[in-house]
Amino acid sequence: MKSPASRFSRCFEGKNGFTLIEMAIVMIIIGVLSGGGAFVMGMLTERKARNESIDYLHQAREALISYASTQGMLPSADTDQDGTGDGAASGGFPYLDLKLKPTDFYKRALRYEVDSSLTTDLQTACSALKAGLAGAPDVVDGDGSTTAFPVAAILVSSGPMDADGDGNILDSITAGTHQGNNTTGVPNYIRFPPTETFDDLVLYIGEHELYSELCEYLALAVINSSASTVYVYNHTAGSNLGTLTAGDSGSYQILSGTQASVRDANNGGGSPVVSSPDTPIFVAGRGYTIDVP
Ligand SMILES: [Ca+2]
Ligand SMILES: [Ca+2]
Ligand SMILES: [Ca+2]
Structure with a gap:
């Protein structure tokens, strides 16, 4: 003879022999597992997006x-979204x-800023680099530097979202030891590990x-053994290198x-001397030596 409890349990028995209570427990376990799976999948997708965007950078x-x-200069920035530089x-x-695809994993174009002295020709670029860059773009590198320094060029991926909620997909850090603004680059860009309010990805080229x-610089020596003054001229740069009086070098x-x-x-006038x-x-x-007898 069955007990009252057993009769009660069988009232809730499903057609495969599971009680409704057992089925409910199984459903809860499946729910927990599938929820955790979605969370893990979300994390993996986010990591893949980040890694692929870093690869693109x-x-x-x-x-x-x-x-x-190959060109002796860096390209200018694209201001009309057609993929070619416009002099800016x-x-x-x-x-x-650059013959690359247009966007990162997030389907957004990179922001790009270049020191304007590096987009003209090799002579101008190398003169600027030799003297040391002084203008924009500047960057604060959150890996250590709290002081902004100029770089040759900078590339910014927006990351997944407008993390700081300022209406622009690029982000800023306006408090703390490392600060910067990747929307304007003013007063400087910032490279920083992701936080809840900053998720941009940044790479730069140092000067x-x-x-x-x-x-590649070399020393050009000129020995003027003649009785006249001679003038050394750089045709490529269109500038004087120096003036040598008789007997000077x-x-x-x-x-x-x-x-x-x-x-x-x-100033490149007159004729070449013997x-x-x-x-x-x-x-x-x-190195090179020119003798003027
Ligand atoms: Ca363009
Ligand atoms: Ca962002
Ligand atoms: Ca933002």
């Missing part, structure tokens, strides 16, 4: 350095000039790295590949 950075090596220092990443990639730092001449008039070797001449290698 590195591709863009490498492409910029390669472009500078600040705007979108000119992905077509010394670009200098070593781009600018000089040494000039010039970029490898520069065309130079020794002349009988200033020298060994004859000028104008393209100067390359580790």
